[in-house]
Amino acid sequence: MFALKTLRLETGASALPALRLIAAAALALTLAACSKPAVKVEDVRPVRAIVLSSSNVDVSAELSGEVVPRVVSQLGFRVGGKIVARKVDVGATVKKGQVLMQLDPVDLQLSQAQAKASLVSSETSRDLARAELKRYQDLREKNFVSQAVLDGKDATYKAAQANVEAAQALYRGQANQSGYASLLADVDGVVTRIEAEVGQVVAPGAPVVQVARSGEKEVVIGIPEDKVETLRGVKDVVVRLWADPKQGLPGKIREVSPVADAATRTYIAKVSIPDAPHVRLGMTAVVQFASQTATPQIKVPLTALFNEKSQSSVWVVENGAVKLVPVTVGGVAGNELLLASGVKAGQTVVTAGVNLLKPGQKVTILGAELASKPDVAAAAVTVGAAK
Incomplete structure (x- = not known):
């Protein structure tokens, strides 16, 4: 490769180090001239993945609630007045027709007496008008009075009769109002709230007792937003009391609110349960749901989800490389996510190693899935041989 213009050889032991240096330099130059650039090995990351499929998903949920009465009546007096007696306390069991509270009846009794006096007066006037009409009818038959005078007496009698009927209606109304001074239970039940006390003046219709x-x-429960559509179609459920969790009661969903509660942002549902002596108002209960989604769903493990700038995404494998695909999570089923949009059945999604990937990253799939992808398997073998 090169020629030495002058090479001075000296005899003896002093010439050996010089010869060794020259030989080493020549060897280094030869190797440098013959070397080629190193082959860059492509970075392929091993991952675990699944092929997506859609199917009806079993959905189970447990939601806690409170035992409440199905029918609650807010009772109030039909007339206004001052409360003079309260006959029941909260928690008292009452029967239909039982007196709960009483108003001061004096004013009502006076009004009834006034209506009675008015009725008697109108009846007296009517009787007088009727007798006078009878006399004028006799006089008319003898032509002692004209027909016009008789007609006037007849009109007077009819007006007096109308006054009697009005007075009778007024008296009946006042008699009823006197009876309204006592507040009666309209059904058998339990007093759950007292809204007014003795000495308080209440207006007509104001609630004073809740039965x-x-x-x-x-059982009233709140269904979260992500489960309401799935659970809306469920009819039969199992209800367990916190005080006796081993015993399950059959329940039926009677009603699901069409709008979310403003405070809790949940949808209020009411579950009917059979009457049982050990089930008491105010108890805590757990409602257990078990159903399937109405339409096929795509589900992936929780580990497949990758958050990029607050956007839920998954890594989809195509041609041995990955790309980031935004998805919408529709719900949770156990340890799996239900994807509402973004991917479709048949696509391959990475389920492990998602935080180590970048768009366009070459990957090799570990596990049993590798055998079903010959092109990916061949690439993995080639890379392994190169290494």
Whole structure:
């Protein structure tokens, strides 16, 4: 490769180091001239992945609630007045027709007496008008009075009769109002709230006592937004009391609110349960749901989700490389996510190693899935041989 213009050889032991240096330099130059650039090995990351499929998903949920009466009556007096007696306390069991509270009846009794006096007066006037009409009818038959005078007496009698009927109606109304001084229970039940006390003046219709009807009970629960559509179609559920979780009661969803509660942002549902002596108002209960989604769903493990700038995404494998695809999570089923949009059945999604990937990253799939992808397997073998 090169020529030495002058090479001075000296005899003896002093010439050996010089010869060794020259030989080493020549060897280094030869190797440098013959070397080629190193082959760059492509970075291929091993990942685990699944092929997506859609199917009806079993959905189970447990939601806690409270046992409440199905029918609650807010009772109030039909007339206004001052409360003079309260006959029941909260928690008292009452029967239909039982007196709950009483108003001061004096004013009502005076009004009734006034109506009675008015009725008697109108009846007296009517009787007088009727007798006078009878006399004028006799006089008319003898032509002692004209027909016009008789007609006037007849009109007077009819007006007096109308006054009597009006007075009778007024008296009946006042008699009813006197009876309204006592507030009666309209059904058998339990007193759950007292809204007014003795000495308080209340207006007509103002609630003073709350009574829960006996027998019919239900559990009120709040369904989260992500489960309401799935659970809306469920009818039969199992209800377990916190005080006795081993015993399950059959329940039926009677009603699901069409709008979310403004405070809790949940949809209120009412579950009817059979009447049982050990089920008491105010108890905590757990409602267990078990159903399937109405339409096929795509589900992936929780580990497949990758958050990029607050956007839920998954890594989709195509041609041995990955790309980031935004998705919409529709719900949770156990340890899996239900994807509402973004991917479709048949696509391959990475389920492990998602935080180590970048768009366009070459990957090799580990596990049993590798055998079903010959092109990816061949690439993995080639890379392994190169290494």
